[in-house]
Amino acid sequence: MDVAVASDKLTVSSRDGSVDDVDLLRAHEYGLLGELLARCPGPDLLHKLSGLRGDDTPLGRAHTALADAARSADPGAVEDEFFSLFVGVGRGELLPYASFYLTGFLNERPLAAVRQDLVVLGLEREAGLHDPEDHIAILCDVMAGLAAGRFEEEGVTQQAFFARHIEPWAGLFFKDLATAPSARFYRAVAAVGAAFVDVESVAFDMAA
Numbered sequence: 001m002d003v004a005v006a007s008d009k010l011t012v013s014s015r016d017g018s019v020d021d022v023d024l025l026r027a028h029e030y031g032l033l034g035e036l037l038a039r040c041p042g043p044d045l046l047h048k049l050s051g052l053r054g055d056d057t058p059l060g061r062a063h064t065a066l067a068d069a070a071r072s073a074d075p076g077a078v079e080d081e082f083f084s085l086f087v088g089v090g091r092g093e094l095l096p097y098a099s100f101y102l103t104g105f106l107n108e109r110p111l112a113a114v115r116q117d118l119v120v121l122g123l124e125r126e127a128g129l130h131d132p133e134d135h136i137a138i139l140c141d142v143m144a145g146l147a148a149g150r151f152e153e154e155g156v157t158q159q160a161f162f163a164r165h166i167e168p169w170a171g172l173f174f175k176d177l178a179t180a181p182s183a184r185f186y187r188a189v190a191a192v193g194a195a196f197v198d199v200e201s202v203a204f205d206m207a208a
Contacts, residue, residue: 019149027148029196034140036189037096040082046070059199062191069188077184084182093180094173098134101169110134114165118142120155136173139165159204167204170197 019027035041041049049070054060086092095101098110111134118125118133123142125133143166145151146158171194177183178190 019147023147023149026200027144029192030140030144030147033189033193033196034137034144036186037086037140037193038135038137040079041070041075043075046073046075046078059192059195062188062195066188066192069185073185081182081184081186085177085180085186093182094176096136096173097132098136098139098165098169099132101173107132110165114139117156117161117164121146121151123151134165136166136170139170159207162200162204166197167201 035045047070050067052063052067052070054063054065054067084092085094086096095106097106098114099106099108102108102110111132114134121142131138143158143162146153146161174190174194174197178187178194180186183190
């Protein structure tokens with residue numbers, strides 16, 4: 001049957017197979033980032049985020065900070081913040097696209113490269129999707145699907161997709177998000193994203 005990746009932007013046929021606990025946790029992390037970067041979190045998600053617990057690692061501390069930010073957040077203020085950051089009047093403060101970060105322009109070669117890999121993975125653009133596929137939220141959704149074993153990695157592995165489409169620019173994007181003029185709640189999201197990208201980079205380097 002067809003199932004949707006984390007934020008329902010792309011569809012893919014599921015496959016059978018066991019996934020270990022570490023990869024499931026990675027999938028949840030990517031899915032959470034994809035959700036928070038695709039749309040403004042509503043009261044229910046903010047309530048769930050307020051229950052996050054972290055350990056004494058950089059990512060764990062970022063989780064704790066995100067829980068604190070969610071606990072004190074006003075949903076209306078977060079909605080205004082999301083609009084200013086990612087939508088805006090004309091454009092938001094940030095353009096969360098690989099093409100923009102890697103070339104300075106939208107809809108350039110990085111987008112074409114993402115689309116080529118999505119074809120190999122059997123992913124289709126969902127009707128009604130307005131954002132180009134190199135949006136950071138969509139890339140996180142694809143990684144969530146790969147980590148959770150929702151589709152075959154033949155031709156494009158997790159490591160290859162991360163190295164091509166996320167690692168070269170996501171760290172800079174999260175740094176920009178953390179210091180954006182309108183960022184309040186999203187500073188905590190940026191900290192989680194930056195810490196998680198670092199963890200993934202180190203893990204993939206060790207596995208190489």
